[in-house]
Amino acid sequence: MAEQEKDAALPSKENFSEWYNDLLLKGEIMDVRYPVKGLYVWFPFGFNIRRNVYDIMRRLLDKDHQETMFPLLIPENEFMKEAEHIKGFEDEVYWVTHGGLTPLDVKLALRPTSETAIYPMYKLWIRSHADLPLKLYQIVNTFRYETKHTRPLIRLREITSFKEAHTVHATWDDAAAQVDEAIRIYTDFYRQLAVPVLASKRPDWDKFPGADYTIATDALMPDGKTLQVGTAHHLGDNFAKTFDITYEDAEGEQVYAHQTCYGVSERSIAALISIHGDDKGLVLPPAVAPVQVVIIPIIFKKAEGVLEACEEVMNKLEAKGIRVKMDASDERPGAKYYKWEMKGVPVRLELGPRDLKNNAAMLARRDTGEKQQVSLDTIVDDVSSMLDDIHDSLYEKAKESIYSRVFDCESLDDVRENLPKGIAKIFWCGNKECGLKLEDDIGAGILGIPTDQEECKGKCPVCGADADTKVYVARTY
Numbered sequence: 001m002a003e004q005e006k007d008a009a010l011p012s013k014e015n016f017s018e019w020y021n022d023l024l025l026k027g028e029i030m031d032v033r034y035p036v037k038g039l040y041v042w043f044p045f046g047f048n049i050r051r052n053v054y055d056i057m058r059r060l061l062d063k064d065h066q067e068t069m070f071p072l073l074i075p076e077n078e079f080m081k082e083a084e085h086i087k088g089f090e091d092e093v094y095w096v097t098h099g100g101l102t103p104l105d106v107k108l109a110l111r112p113t114s115e116t117a118i119y120p121m122y123k124l125w126i127r128s129h130a131d132l133p134l135k136l137y138q139i140v141n142t143f144r145y146e147t148k149h150t151r152p153l154i155r156l157r158e159i160t161s162f163k164e165a166h167t168v169h170a171t172w173d174d175a176a177a178q179v180d181e182a183i184r185i186y187t188d189f190y191r192q193l194a195v196p197v198l199a200s201k202r203p204d205w206d207k208f209p210g211a212d213y214t215i216a217t218d219a220l221m222p223d224g225k226t227l228q229v230g231t232a233h234h235l236g237d238n239f240a241k242t243f244d245i246t247y248e249d250a251e252g253e254q255v256y257a258h259q260t261c262y263g264v265s266e267r268s269i270a271a272l273i274s275i276h277g278d279d280k281g282l283v284l285p286p287a288v289a290p291v292q293v294v295i296i297p298i299i300f301k302k303a304e305g306v307l308e309a310c311e312e313v314m315n316k317l318e319a320k321g322i323r324v325k326m327d328a329s330d331e332r333p334g335a336k337y338y339k340w341e342m343k344g345v346p347v348r349l350e351l352g353p354r355d356l357k358n359n360a361a362m363l364a365r366r367d368t369g370e371k372q373q374v375s376l377d378t379i380v381d382d383v384s385s386m387l388d389d390i391h392d393s394l395y396e397k398a399k400e401s402i403y404s405r406v407f408d409c410e411s412l413d414d415v416r417e418n419l420p421k422g423i424a425k426i427f428w429c430g431n432k433e434c435g436l437k438l439e440d441d442i443g444a445g446i447l448g449i450p451t452d453q454e455e456c457k458g459k460c461p462v463c464g465a466d467a468d469t470k471v472y473v474a475r476t477y
């Protein structure tokens with residue numbers, strides 16, 4: 001890897017942006033030196049985290065979805081069919097115009113998202129209500145010519161890990177239920193990454209192009225800005241009408257289907273790195289850590305059976321399905337601790353001659369730094385429960401961090417005062433002019449109406465009209 005930059009110390013997490021960029025290199029996540037703006041390269045270690053993260057997503061989806069894969073290239077005539085969708089993506093889509101030296105008679109879009117690749121096929125596949133609900137997903141790369149500031153894992157021009165699900169239903173209500181199910185799946189997915197998220201219904205002007213409405217999940221980053229880490233869209237029968245996706249209902253009538261689509265990307269990894277990391281580097285939730293336990297043999301002149309004991313412990317942990325590595329290199333122990341702490345290994349296991357004599361080993365937690373001596377007879381259970389404790393503690397700390405930075409505000413001044421720290425909740429009458437004026441006034445975005453919003457009565461801070469909902473407002477990525 002790039003040795004030269006890795007020697008300087010990691011900046012403090014206080015300057016979040018420098019810390020984040022440097023950690024992507026030092027933690028061997030992504031290399032940003034690829035010569036195309038917005039395209040980045042996975043280091044193997046980072047790619048290993050990605051595999052673990054998406055294995056969790058697959059386990060959740062495979063319960064009642066099927067995974068597949070559609071082509072990357074979309075013919076212009078299909079892409080240009082749905083007006084709203086075109087308006088939303090026309091200045092972001094990349095086009096392929098040649099095959100070798102031969103100009104193409106129909107130029108091809110690189111999928112920015114795959115509705116217009118998938119739905120012409122759904123038209124062919126769906127004939128009767130017996131074919132519904134259809135729930136497919138793919139995990140692919142997609143391309144968006146982002147003009148805002150590109151950042152690895154957060155805003156890429158090639159989204160390398162775009163999980164998009166596209167479902168088809170008999171009725172609008174069935175599709176609405178699927179949107180709720182998608183948000184439940186995402187909330188569970190993020191809980192397994194120890195990342196708490198807030199779900200809210202986006203204002204109309206911020207919904208997905210071509211959708212009836214969008215519900216999004218947002219994480220709160222250390223710098224007080226929110227990151228949209230997943231979205232679910234109710235597409236109504238808008239795309240079904242455009243792509244003529246109909247099914248024969250029980251009465252033999254041809255009926256337009258109702259659809260949803262929902263997606264997450266490598267922002268899921270940006271969130272877990274940013275929320276859990278510290279000044280010593282990555283702090284990985286055990287569920288996604290490529291190495292969950294690193295064994296450090298403490299060897300003096302004579303090995304005195306230490307290496308054999310470490311091998312034995314390693315085999316017992318591996319037999320339990322724990323991802324373990326032994327670092328028997330001849331680096332100093334301190335250098336080893338530094339390296340594996342940087343890579344966020346949740347548990348370090350130290351074993352030297354004295355431990356061996358006491359039939360014990362020392363466990364050190366990466367998240368809190370606390371050390372615990374355990375007997376070699378119970379070490380597998382001790383390590384397993386420590387890994388569980390680490391997950392729970394990371395999740396609790398992250399929940400405390402986001403809920404303590406959601407501020408219930410009564411006035412726009414309140415909002416202005418609290419925004420630098422996190423998310424504000426403020427009344428909104430629901431009409432667009434007020435919403436846009438509110439966003440303009442405070443230089444931040446309306447995230448939306450919390451999905452767990454209770455009834456509440458108040459006044460719109462812009463027009464003074466009665467309001468019965470509070471909305472989340474925040475500075476966003």
Ligand SMILES: Nc1ncnc2c1ncn2[C@@H]1O[C@H](COS(=O)(=O)NC(=O)[C@@H](N)CS)[C@@H](O)[C@H]1O
Pocket residue numbers: 112113114115144146153154155156157159163164165208228229230231233261262263264265266267
């Ligand atoms: N340029 C980007 N880089 C990284 N992630 C992105 C980028 N653009 C969008 N995302 C992520 O991808 C998710 C889904 O994108 S989206 O536009 O909201 N929705 C769709 O494309 C729908 N077809 C559902 S898959 C977003 O919630 C966001 O988390």
Ligand SMILES: [Zn+2]
Pocket residue numbers: 428429430431434460461462463464465
């Ligand atoms: Zn108003």
